[in-house]
Structures are given as structure tokens and as C-alpha cells.
Amino acid sequence: METNHYQYITEQIEHYSSKPLREAIFFVIKNAIIEGIFLPGDRLTEDDIAQQFNCSRTPVREALRKLEQENLLQVKPGIGMVISNVDIELLHQELEIRKMLENYSIQKACEGITEEELKKLEWATDKLQQAINSNDRIAASRANIEFHRLLYSYSRNTFLQKTTDSLWLSFRISFLSARNEDVTMVDKSWYEERNNEHLQLIQAIRDKDVEKAIRVNTIHIQKNYDYYLDYIKRVSE
Template sequence: MPIPATSGSLGRSLLRDDVYTRLRDAIVDGTFAPGENLKDGDLAEWLGVSRTPVREALLRLAESGLIVARPGRSTAVAELEEDAVRDARDVVAAMHALAARTAVPALSEEHLDRMRDANARFRAALAAEDAVAAVAADDDFHDVLVRASGNDALVAVLDRYSPVLRRAEVLRFVSLDRFTSLERHEQLIAVCAARDADAASALVFRTWHSLPVPGGGSGG
């Protein structure tokens, strides 16, 4: 797929994180297809920025496993590989379980309301079969516990390994089992409201570890 003709320029003051987020999301939602070559000049023109933040973003994307950088040759969108998804899934599931165990005892009603709101958006996205919106709402839902944990190291690990799973999630949410996550969300809200940290941790782990691996089925 070629670089889109328009993007809505993000401006010269665009932060590095914004460039990274735009490119990451374009890979996750399929704007840039697996195997597609990415040229920093084309990407810089698309985003309306210089090449420097684009090159820095590409390095981060390579670390996250979303692109394959070949020095002196080309940079391409990575294929969705079974081993990479399985490894990321195992790490992400463990981190979310830890976040739940840490956060649940101290959750406020505001935290629970944010989870309910995100789940309502998640339900609407599933009903509309909008996989990208479903992934975004799902991220917002689980991010409540992650941020409430107050563990910056945990957040950094998730930022490193979650992008690979986001690509797999887009496929998952348009499959026949897409409503399973909705049911688990509702269960998680209930155990969080009851301040049952052990149950929340176990449920979150099963939710993330059930993510199907391309070519290998689910592991949980």
C-alpha cells in the first residue's frame, strides 16, 4: 500500500512520541501492510515533519518488532509471526496481571467509571465490527489498572511489547469469538468493584493470554 496522499499535517513542533504513535497505528490498522517498504523521506513528507523524528520513530518500531530495519538496504513492515506474538503475549499477560493485583485494592469509583465508559465504547465498536475502535477502547479499559498501579517499570515493559499484540488484536476482534472479551470486561469490572485483587489478576491474565497466535491458536 502506498503512502497515503493526505494525512492532516501534524506540524513542525510534532514531538517524537507523536510521530512514533502515528506510524505505529498505521502499521496496526493495516495502512502499511506487512512487507511494505518504508522510506523515511516519504514518511516525513506524509507527516509534515523532518526526517529526524521519523528515523527515531523507526528505530523504536524496530525495537517493538513492528518493522525490520536492514542497515544500508531497506526498512519494511514486519510480518505477523507466531513466535513474536506468543512471546509478547506471555509478557503482556504477566504485566497486566501484576498491574491488577497492585491497583485493585486502591481503586476509586472514578477508576471504575472510566472502565465502564471504555467498555461501553468497546461494546459499540464490536457491534459496528470496527476492529480499530475496539482495540482503542480495549486499550483504554485495561490502561485504567495499568496507570492505577503506579508502576513506571511495568508501563515501560507494556509500551515495549504491546504493539505486536495490537496487530493481532485487530484480527481477533473481527472473528467469531470477538464478544468473549466483552464478557470478561464485565466480569473484571465486577471483581474490581468487589476489590478482589486475586480474582482480577487471574482474570486479566486469562484475558490477555487467550489472544490467538497466528498459525498456533490460543495459548490459554
């Protein structure tokens, strides 16, 4: 395991210290995969992770098995456990499910969102704009995830929030593109247009205009997926 992997995991461990060990390991490794700390094809071993978490291999094995079930890890004969490549078919499936679940969350948010919660959405858009201004695509991806996770949380539906924990394949691609492309090539106008859609969505929710909110969000999700698919096409050529 490389030095930057150890550093990232060390920083994340404390954040999940209140969770059972197998869950903490699962979330720390999952975040590392989503944020591009671990890249497709990177090999993971139970011994390395157990050493980092200062634990036995049993909770590590349980966490890795769950990550494999979410298609983030795969076993390769003669190699072992490796980070999975991006599956385009899964990305298309995520697109359809995410539209339904996120638009449902928006509908529920329109029914009972508070001004404080609206402010949190606005703060997330501010973070995203700051990241755009500084050409920091890693920070931009984090701010974007924060915005959409807030939307799910405002559904007041615990089951939905747990279900959507596995719907971050598209955000993984966002982080990977940030890691693998020259940050000076960031298309600021494209990112600003997406952030403007966030602002339009916030206003529609504030106005309790469910139809407009769902229309804005559906377009927003589709444009993001078009971007991710274009990225996959370019890196595959």
C-alpha cells in the same frame, strides 16, 4: 505512500503535537502499524515521512530506528525499510510477560482504584459492546486497547506504563484480522464473551478481590492469544 496513509498520519499528527518531533513521528507511525494502516511488507521511506511531517530526515531516522528496535520495522536488502511480519515466537514471549505485568497492574489497582476510574473501565466496555453490535472490529480493537491501557495506568507505576508501550503485538494482529477478514463473519458471541470477562474483572477490582481478578484476567488473555494464533495459522495456510 498511499492516500489513506497520508490521511491517517495527518489526523494523528495534531494529537501528538505537544511531544518532541521524533517522539511524535514514532508514536504516529507505531499506531499506524498497530492499527493495520501499514501492512506487513509495506515499504517506508524517510523522504515520504519527512514530507508528511514537514521536517528534516533526522527526527524521522531516529523514530524509524526505534521502531526497528521494537521489531515493527526491518531492513530488507535491495528494498529498504519495510513493515515486519508477525513473529509467532515474539507473540508467545509477549503472552508470558503480559500476564505478569497486567496481573501486577490489577493487583495494584485493587489497592487504590477510584470509582471514577472504575467508570472509565465501564465506558471502555460500553464502547466495545457498541462496536460489537455494529460489526465494527476496528472500533472493537481500539476499545479493547483503551480498556487494557487503563488497567496499566491504574498501577500508578510510570515505569510499568512505559514498558508496556511495546506489548501491543497481539493487538496488531487483532487489527490485521479486522482488515483482512469479512466483517460479516464476526463471531459476536466470542467478542461478547471477552467483553463479559472485562465486566467480571471490573467487579472483582471493585470488590478488591485480587485472586478472582487475576484469575479472570489470566483466562481472558489466554483466550485472546488462542484466537490470534488461530488467525495466524489460517492466513498462513
